[in-house]
Amino acid sequence: xxxxxxxxxxxxxxxxxxxxxxxxxxxxxxxxxxxxxxxxxxxxxxxxxxxxxxxxxxxxxxxxxxxxxxxxxxxxxxxxxxxxxxxxxxxxxxxxxxxxxxxxxxxxxxxxxxxxxxxxxxxxxxxxxxxxxxxxxxxxxxxxxxxxxxxxxxxxxxxxxxxxxxxxxxxxxxxxxxxxxxxxxxxxxxxxxxxxxxxxxxxxxxxxxxxxxxxxxxxxxxxxxxxxxxxxxxxxxxxxxxxxxxxxxxxxxxxxxxxxxxxxxxxxxxxxxxxxxxxxxxxxxxxxxxxxxxxxxxxxxxxxxxxxxxxxxxxxxxxxxxxxxxxxxxxxxxxxxxxxxxxxxxxxxxxxxxxxxxxxxxxxxxxxxxxxxxxxxxxxxxxxxxxxxxxxxxxxxxxxxxxxxxxxxxxxxxxxxxxxxxxxxxxxxxxxxxxxxxxxxxxxxxxxxxxxxxxxxxxxxxxxxxx
Numbered sequence: 001x002x003x004x005x006x007x008x009x010x011x012x013x014x015x016x017x018x019x020x021x022x023x024x025x026x027x028x029x030x031x032x033x034x035x036x037x038x039x040x041x042x043x044x045x046x047x048x049x050x051x052x053x054x055x056x057x058x059x060x061x062x063x064x065x066x067x068x069x070x071x072x073x074x075x076x077x078x079x080x081x082x083x084x085x086x087x088x089x090x091x092x093x094x095x096x097x098x099x100x101x102x103x104x105x106x107x108x109x110x111x112x113x114x115x116x117x118x119x120x121x122x123x124x125x126x127x128x129x130x131x132x133x134x135x136x137x138x139x140x141x142x143x144x145x146x147x148x149x150x151x152x153x154x155x156x157x158x159x160x161x162x163x164x165x166x167x168x169x170x171x172x173x174x175x176x177x178x179x180x181x182x183x184x185x186x187x188x189x190x191x192x193x194x195x196x197x198x199x200x201x202x203x204x205x206x207x208x209x210x211x212x213x214x215x216x217x218x219x220x221x222x223x224x225x226x227x228x229x230x231x232x233x234x235x236x237x238x239x240x241x242x243x244x245x246x247x248x249x250x251x252x253x254x255x256x257x258x259x260x261x262x263x264x265x266x267x268x269x270x271x272x273x274x275x276x277x278x279x280x281x282x283x284x285x286x287x288x289x290x291x292x293x294x295x296x297x298x299x300x301x302x303x304x305x306x307x308x309x310x311x312x313x314x315x316x317x318x319x320x321x322x323x324x325x326x327x328x329x330x331x332x333x334x335x336x337x338x339x340x341x342x343x344x345x346x347x348x349x350x351x352x353x354x355x356x357x358x359x360x361x362x363x364x365x366x367x368x369x370x371x372x373x374x375x376x377x378x379x380x381x382x383x384x385x386x387x388x389x390x391x392x393x394x395x396x397x398x399x400x401x402x403x404x405x406x407x408x409x410x411x412x413x414x415x416x417x418x419x420x421x422x423x424x425x426x427x428x429x430x431x432x433x434x435x436x437x438x439x440x441x442x443x444x445x446x447x448x449x450x451x452x453x454x455x456x457x458x459x460x461x462x463x464x465x466x467x
Contacts, residue, residue, distance in 0.1 A: 022251050022267020023243075024231050028115040036157045039118040045163040047234040048126045052165045056130040060086065063130070063229055065237035067249040071224040072185070072327040073438075075248065075315035078229055081219055084209040085131040088217040095133040096213065097124050098190055099223040100141030102182040104349070105257045105298045105329040108265055109140070109223050112253075113147040117154040120223070121173065123230035125164050128171055131219050135172045137194055141184070148177050182299075182353040185327075186437045187220035188212075189355070200357040201437035222327065224253060243269035248314040252328045255298075256282040259289065259334035271317070275309030278332055289334040293453065298329030299346060300442040303449040322445065339454040340461050343447060344372045350443035361440040364431025367415075368447060371424050375462040378423055382413040421451055421458055 031042030039045070051059040064079035085093055097120075099109040113120055120138070128136040140148050152175055158164055164171055176194060183189050188202035191213050212218020221229075228250060232240040241249040248270040254277055257263045261283030268277060274294060278284065285291050291306045296313070302323035304311060311317060318325050333342065347369035354362045367384035377383055414430075415423040425448055432444035451458060 022253070024228060024251060025111075025115065025253070025265075025267045027231060028112065028119055028227070031116065031119070036118060036154070036161065036163075039116070040163075043234075044118055045122050045158065047230060048122050048129065048164070051126055051129050051233070056086075059126070059233045060130050062233050062237050066232035066240040067237070067244075067247075068225070068228055068232050068240065069248060069315060070221060071228060071252055072222045073324075074319070075325065078221065078225060081209060081221075082127070082131050085133075085217045085219050088132075088209075090217050092214075092216050093131055093133040094213040094216060094218040095124065095128040095131055095136040096187075096190065096194065096218060096220040097127070097136065097138045097223055097226050098185065098187070098220060099144065099147075100139055100178075100184055102141065102185050103298045103300065103327055103329050104182070105295075105331045106255050106327060108253050108255055108327075110144060110147055111265060112223055112227060113144070113151060117147075117150045118158065119227065119230065120151060121154050121158050122163075123226045124173060125171055126230055126233065127219065127221070127226055128173075129165075131217075133219070134170065135174065137213075138173065138175045139184070139190060139194065140175065140177050141181075142177060142179055145177060148175055151175050183355050183437070183439065185222075186439070189437065190220065191218065198355070200355045201435075201439075203436040206437075224327070245271040245312070245314050245316075247316055252313070252325075254313065254328040254330055256330045256332065258295075258330075258332035259286045259337070260284065260332045261286055268313075270314045271312045273309065274304065274311045274313055274330070277313065277330060278309070282332070285332070285334050287334070287336070289336055291332065292335045292337050293333045293339065293342075293450075295329075295331035295333070295446070297324040297326035298331060299349060299446065300324060300326050300438070301329070302445055303453055305453050322449075324442070324445075339450055339457050340372070340375070343450045343458075344369070346443075346450075347372045347447060350439070350447075354439060358435040358440070360431045360434035364427055364434070364440065365443055367427050368424055368431075368443075371415075371427070372447075375458065378420060378462050381411055381416055383423065384415050384427055385413050420462055421455065424451060 031039050031044060060079060068078045069075035070078055124136050124138055138151060155173055178193050184193055184199050186201050187208055188206045189199040193199040194213060208218040208220050244250045250270060251267050252270050253265055253267045255265055256277060266281045293303050293305055295301055296304050313325060315325050351365040351369045354365050356362045370387050371378055371384050415426045418426045428444040428448050431440045434440060
C-alpha cells in the first residue's frame, strides 16, 4: 500500500461514484448547470438579495437556529464564528472560502463547484455580507484550474447582471489558485499563502476572527460549510434540522474510498453509522474480503476496527472516543492490507507534509517514520537518532534548519527508556503538542491508534531482544 498508489489515500481518488441523492447535492444539481438564467429561474441569488435588503441580521439568526457546524476540523458552530467578525468594529473585514482541503482521499470540491458555480458565488457573497466583509477569497488548489475558470465566468456573469448587489453593497471576490497542499487546510497557513508567503501556520491559538488576513478580522470556512450555510438560510432552520442529530444537524458529504465496491461521495445525515455508510452505501468490502480497519477522518483522524461499525459519524461521538470526523473522509482497509505498511506510508506522509516551521514536529515525525521503517532494529540504542542520511525535504520547501547536518548524538536517546513499540509511542507523545498547528497531534493520534489496534502485526516485524 502506498500513498502514491490508487488505494484511497491519494488526494483525488479515481473512479468515484457520486450519489447525488442527498438534499444539498440535489439542490445544487437542480439549479445552475445550465448557466445563470437557469439559476435565476430557480430562485438563485434571491437569498443574497434578501440578506442585503435587511442588513443580513435575519440571515445570521436563521443560521444560528439551524445549528450548522463547520464541515471540517472539530465542527465549530458556524454562526458563532460569523457573529464574532460581524460584531467587530474594524472598518475592514475579510471572508475566505477554502476549496482546497488537501486531504488525501478527499476531492469533493471539484464536484461541488462543477454542479453549480453560481451557487458557490452566491454562498460566498452571502457569507461576506453577513460578516461585513468587503473582500472575499475563494482559494483553490492547483488541480482545480478548470473550476477556477468556471467560477470566474460565473462571477463575471453575476456581476454584470447586478446579482451581487448595487453600489451600496460593493463586494470584491477574488478567486485564487495556489500550490495548496495538505497544510493549506489549516486556516492560518492558508492566510499566509493568500498574503504571498509560505503556507505555514501562525501559532496557537489560531484566532483569525480577531487577527486574520492582513491582521484584520477574517472568517475562514471550507467550501461545503459555505454551501450548507446557503442551504440553511434559503430553506430555513426547521428544514435544515430535519436530519442529523440534536447537536449535529444537517448532512455531510462523506468521501468513502479504499477497499470498497463503490467508492464515492455520499451525502448522508450526520450521525449515520460507520457500518451503514460502508455496507449500505459503498457496497461493502471488495473481493469478498473482511474489514480490517477504517481511517475515520482520513489522515487527520483515527483508525477504528470492525468492532466500531456502530459508531455514529458525527463530531461529538468521534471526539468521545478520541477521534475526529474532519471533513468526512472515510478510508476503508480490507483484510488484505498490511497495517505496518499503512503506518509506514502514513508516517512518511506526516513527515513530508510537516512544513518545518516547528523543529519538534519535523524531527519527531521523521524519527517516528524511521523507527516504523526499521522495526527489526527498534531495540538498538538510539535507533531514532541513527538515521544514516537525511530524508528528502518536504514538498520542495527549504527546511535548512531541520535538514542541516546535525551535531553528533550521544549513544542513547530518551526513547531508550522504552522497549519495542513503546519507543515509537514515546516519540509520538513527545512531539504531539509541540507545534503551531494540529499536524503533530493528528499524526501522533493516528500512528498510536494503529499501534494500539494492531499490536500483534507490528510485534511480528520486530526482533525481540535476546534474554
